[in-house]
Amino acid sequence: MSELNQRALAALGELAEEPVEQTGPTSAFVYVDISSIDRETKTITEAKDLTLSQAPSRAKQRLRAGDVLVSMTRPNLNAVALVPEQLDGAIGSTGFHVLRSRWLRPDFLLRLVQSQRFVDEMSALVQGALYPAVRPKDIAAFTFTFETPAQQTRIVAKLEELLSDLDAGVAELKAAQKKLAHYRQSLLKAAVEGALTAAWRAKNTPSETGAQLLERILTERRARWEAKQRAKFAEQGKTPPKDWQKKYPEPVQPDTTDLPELPEGWVWASVEQLASESSYGTSVKCSYESNGTPVLRIPNVSSGGLDLRDIKFSTVNLGIDRSDALDVGDVLVIRTNGSIRLVGRAAAVVTNLPQPHFFASYLLRLRCVETTSVHRWILAVLTAPAGRQWLEERAASSAGQHNISLSTLHTMPIPLPPLIEQSFALTEIQDNNEAIGKQEDAISLSLKQSAAQRQNILRAAFAGELVPQDPSDEPASVLLERIRAERAAQAVLKKPRGRKVKSA
Template sequence: MADVKLPEGWCISEIGEISLKCTQRAPKTGEDFIYVDIGSINRELKIIESPQYLSGDNAPSRARKVIEKGDVLVSLTRPNLNAVALVTDNYDGQIASTGFEVIKPLLVNSEYIFSLTRSLHFIDSISGVVQGALYPAAKSSDVQKYEFPLPPLAEQKVIAEKLDALLAQVDSAKTRLEQIPQILKRFRQSVLTAAVSGKLTEEWRKTKTLKPVSELFSKYTYVKNSANLAEKPFRVDEIVETIPNSWMWVRLAKITEIVSGIAKGSKSNEETMLLPYLRVANVQRGYLDLNEVKKIPVPASKFEKLKLISGDILFNEGGDIDKLGRGWIWQEQIENCIHQNHVFRARPYCDEISSKFISFYGNSNGKDYFLREGTQSVNLANINKTTLSLLPIPLPPIEEQTEIVRRVEQLFAFADTIEKQVQDALLRVNNLTQSILAKAFRGELTEQWRAENPDLISGENSAETLLAKIKAERETAKPKKKTAK
């Protein structure tokens, strides 16, 4: 920063020139204290949020640094994450980890120094000299030798006040923006709920004459051994929704052929083919993650049975509860792809069954069914082929299935557009914080104030004079050397 053109009355200083050395001590046996470690810092809000309340008997070896109100804590561990905080009066006299560099400002404004540690220039400066590849940590000297523009004391206070006001507005905007993805998630869920209950197409249905769904079943025959499941009567507690008169409740086995995949490492004496296969991790709720699709050897005789074709509906067997029953449509993105034994595929028997409509239902209301009918423990749950086959589906006529899919995709595309705009806005807000800080440390926020208050930035009130006073104060504060006897 030595080549930066400074405003009138400013000068360049190092952190070590305007601060005192932090004292250290080991907590006494039986002493109760608040311990602030790296994990106690909320990196987003830049505050001490969750310190530990300890006794000296249980104090960790790193609990050594005595902190006071107005001190600035800078984490030396992974400094690029910028875990910094200003010590408030409720932590005055407590103990912090030696993993912090504790800046103890002397005769300068603590809020100004704290804002400085949030700046990208400071972060990049101490992160650029980190030590070690796996667990990078800055050194105390990296912080102490950091050069920065020092304004006169009166201007420091004005800058700190302006930053408080401006950054509070930025944080408020950021908080509102961060809430929108959750709102959109609830919106998508409500769209699916309305779609699979007939409410989304209620007005549309009044203008149409639709073929009865029952006519559909004369166009195909079930796969062998599935008839018993397909025609199993519904229990009263399985039908949890009222559907339009033109719709019909059916078992998934009545409208699709359901097949489990192949286990990795299955042994076979016959010729094998090395094929890509979908795992549980690839099958997400409402989309497929195909960034990493592995290959396994598969018996050639099983290829045709396991090969995925466009329109196949995929369902996860489970694992943790979030994975239970989630899935989406295969659209032949990868040639000759098969699926893992923990992924089921349901193949519609005819073109008058919309794969997307069935998957919409499975990803929304179907999840409750899987949780109720599947096997589950505290955080784990799974379904088997029989449970999936018995999944109740509220099936509309094909014309309405098509209209529902069109409307859902249109509304989801609208939500995706908003989400992208929110992400772009969040990026601009994050950049705005750094832009405001950069302007502050160039003196741009207080340009008019300086013009109106020339006496407060010159002569005895200049930063040069302040720095001389700090130097004299630091000399006075130094402990006297012991004279040898």
């Protein structure tokens, strides 16, 4: 960087604060808010067509093509974008700081506000906990090395050259990610429909069919209920009344109408038939600091397994015994959430937990009778495409929340193969998922490296290291001084004259 350019240090407020009309809409309009921006591509992808009566209170700023929008909320997410020609005249949210300049190219400015230094400096200035945001004056105070328009053009051209190649590589990596996610779903679909084990069935004849397994589970289910009832009578010092076994609540049978034909040896069962118990969790307040029982919450129900890294503890004694605590064979299901994709997401307890754990009220617990593999099989069915469709079609919605009730979940049909076939299918799923996971980890690492390379390129660009200066250009420092002089002169002209005080 030349000595002259080292002194050409400017603030965004000096060069990118042309006035933006704050008149808002007067008729039907196109609205751009923070949710309209794709943070990955830094483009406006979801502008909204609204009538005047639908105008939010934040719909104030009349945008021009070439404006650079910077979200003031959660600047660490870097929701920034350039207003394209087709959105000239759109109305922007006041949640944006609009950068408009005669001296900075819009594409140069857009790249500048994507730099890590900008993101870091803005993130360090956020105010507010629930709605963390920076102020317009914080953005305006950001300093950078000013370049002449000609040098800006050269920098942008070089950035486009380098970043377009990088973007192409990132697009390929993300496409590979999607293919792997699709393969996971295809694997589950093949498993719960029987295609994954078709070759296995052709060579093997299980000693117990799916129907016989279901009958054995139902027998054990009833035996457990009767044992609990006898224990209650004994605790109360009562003799069991006549025909008390007839009060056994029979589990709901699956509705097989329009269900596909199952492979030989399989049978349809309901969730309730396979679970000896099912229940809601506790609504007791929990915190990180308390020393009560560990309580699993929605964040602990990850994709298929339990994540025990972020645990809260009950603030009071829950009074649970070992039989109440989560145990191997339990399946936890998210029953309510703002995202329909999370409702019904489940995790199975497959190993002993280090100490007794309970679960929160936003979760449901299914306690399976047969714990060899049935709990993991139910999890596979819940996660497979057909299971997700069944859950999402039956989830009730209210006030932005989606909910699957326990009674509804009980009726969910489960295709039940023989136990030995379940184990074979689940092993195949696990082995393939481990291989997929390794590929996903490699892709994630490559994406992180690409993001770091992007920032290295941007840092070099705005440090004057990417493109050499053209000695025939006017020095940036000279141009900057002229701009400052022009701004100072305009400020004097705009300064209101004071009134003369009349003498008495």
